[in-house]
Amino acid sequence: MTLITDTISRAAITDSPLLATLAERWSPRAYDADAVIADDTLTTILEAARWAPSASNSQPARYIVARRGTESFTKIHDALIGFNQTWADSASVLIANVVDTTENTNPWSVYDVGQAVAHLSIQAQHDGIHTHQMGGFDAAALAQAFGLTETQTVISVIALGVLGNIDGLSPELLARESAPRTRKTLDELLLVND
Numbered sequence: 451m452t453l454i455t456d457t458i459s460r461a462a463i464t465d466s467p468l469l470a471t472l473a474e475r476w477s478p479r480a481y482d483a484d485a486v487i488a489d490d491t492l493t494t495i496l497e498a499a500r501w502a503p504s505a506s507n508s509q510p511a512r513y514i515v516a517r518r519g520t521e522s523f524t525k526i527h528d529a530l531i532g533f534n535q536t537w538a539d540s541a542s543v544l545i546a547n548v549v550d551t552t553e554n555t556n557p558w559s560v561y562d563v564g565q566a567v568a569h570l571s572i573q574a575q576h577d578g579i580h581t582h583q584m585g586g587f588d589a590a591a592l593a594q595a596f597g598l599t600e601t602q603t604v605i606s607v608i609a610l611g612v613l614g615n616i617d618g619l620s621p622e623l624l625a626r627e628s629a630p631r632t633r634k635t636l637d638e639l640l641l642v643n644d
């Protein structure tokens with residue numbers, strides 16, 4: 451049996467029409483291990499993060515950008531939990547998303563990093579690059595590996611890449627890759643909708 455995991459088959463089935471880029475974004479685990487993201491594409495993706503809003507324009511997000519094959523890529527990959535290591539090695543780029551509270555300690559810094567990564571992921575999707583965010587990593591190991599200061603903390607890691615063949619995935623990964631995409635209903639999310 452051939453399972454199709456292209457962007458069309460994995461697009462969200464939404465109750466209201468969304469921007470195509472939003473509906474088509476999903477988090478693959480099968481990447482083309484030979485694909486390279488062009489530098490200008492990667493720069494554009496990072497530019498989207500740079501122009502994300504932040505509280506008081508404090509811009510607390512920093513990024514450790516690591517292309518596959520570099521020592522930095524290995525350092526980030528080594529800090530992932532085992533499950534994430536099994537698939538993220540095929541990504542073209544791993545980015546460790548850092549909150550830097552050196553200049554301010556407002557309560558929204560982590561929120562701001564998340565928003566910047568959201569913008570990054572949508573720009574990537576628009577440019578034909580898939581992304582997969584991760585919380586499964588050792589933040590202390592990354593801090594040590596990259597010499598982060600006490601006011602710099604890795605909040606998440608995001609894999610960027612080009613969709614690859616799912617044939618090489620383990621049965622566990624294949625099951626996740628082909629499982630239906632689900633969400634709570636909007637009614638469940640709206641505490642108040644007066």
Ligand SMILES: Cc1cc2nc3c(=O)[nH]c(=O)nc-3n(C[C@H](O)[C@H](O)[C@H](O)COP(=O)(O)O)c2cc1C
Nearest residue numbers: 475476477478479534582583584585586587606631
């Ligand atoms: C902050 C964050 C942490 C995540 N951590 C992991 C992770 O460690 N491993 C993983 O395989 N997926 C991880 N994910 C991906 C989510 O499981 C995924 O976004 C969610 O199931 C919805 O699927 P979709 O992105 O395909 O719509 C994470 C996503 C976010 C936003």
